[in-house]
Amino acid sequence: MIKLYDTELSGNAYKVRLMLALLGLKYERASLDLKAGQQKNPDYLAKNPRGQVPFLEDGAFLVRDSSAILLYLALKYGNGKWYPKDIEGQAEVQQWLATATGDIAEGMARARAIALFNRPGDKAAAVKLAHDTLALMQTRLKQREWLATGEPTIADVACYPYAALSPQGGISLANAPAVVAWMRRIEKLPGYVGMPGLPAQA
Missing domain, CATH: 1.20.1050.10 (Glutathione S-transferase Yfyf (Class Pi); Chain A, domain 2)
Structure with a gap:
């Protein structure tokens, strides 16, 4: 199961939610309260040392940065769409x-x-x-x-x-x-x- 760590008002996090929706993928969403410092929680930092959102888990694979996540999702789940072959x-x-x-x-x-x-x-x-x-x-x-x-x-x-x-x-x-x-x-x-x-x- 894909799990996305994000926050509601981040445009970068929204990019990933939008991509997941366009691909029709089901996922678990964990919205972090950045004002409360949840992104600096030790458990989260152990997975994502940058302590930022968005951050994606896909099984054992972990990836940060919205552009990297978009590329990963397109290549793995896009069925040849969303990222050109040429x-x-x-x-x-x-x-x-x-x-x-x-x-x-x-x-x-x-x-x-x-x-x-x-x-x-x-x-x-x-x-x-x-x-x-x-x-x-x-x-x-x-x-x-x-x-x-x-x-x-x-x-x-x-x-x-x-x-x-x-x-x-x-x-x-x-x-x-x-x-x-x-x-x-x-x-x-x-x-x-x-x-x-x-x-x-x-």
């Missing part, structure tokens, strides 16, 4: 995974964390980077339906949450209509589930 397609996916953990994390996700959770950081710099990243995504998605290939992949799952949640950080989507249309396509995928701040099941 090298060029894989490279396309990897560059958007890097965008998710780089510019999206430092822009959209950081602006949201500052606004909602009073996290430290330069809000103006985060908002500027968020708008720059949205412009990049807008250019890409004006030309195609999905970020990496002609089908939805883990690149879309990785980039969707914090892009869709970006208004919570004071970031307007008004100049990114192709990005908004892409979000609506994701929300119509079979198995889609939401989180607080995002649409519920289609």
Whole structure:
């Protein structure tokens, strides 16, 4: 049985819940109270020394980091979907995974964390980077339906949450209509589930 350690409002944890739902996989969910420090519990640290979420157990296999978990789930349970077999397609996916953990994390996700959770950081710099990243995504998605290939992949799952949640950080989507249309396509995928701040099941 798959077991996911997460927390409700984390966009990174939500990526994994979304991927599990899109794959139709049953799993046990252990939501940690980060404010109470449950992620620093010795039993949890013994499994996951980084003390972060999301974290996934699949039998004896343990994996941390949302991008690594998405890749693992796609390769093991995706039945040839969600991660391309050709090298060029894989490279396309990897560059958007890097965008998710780089510019999206430092822009959209950081602006949201500052606004909602009073996290430290330069809000103006985060908002500027968020708008720059949205412009990049807008250019890409004006030309195609999905970020990496002609089908939805883990690149879309990785980039969707914090892009869709970006208004919570004071970031307007008004100049990114192709990005908004892409979000609506994701929300119509079979198995889609939401989180607080995002649409519920289609």
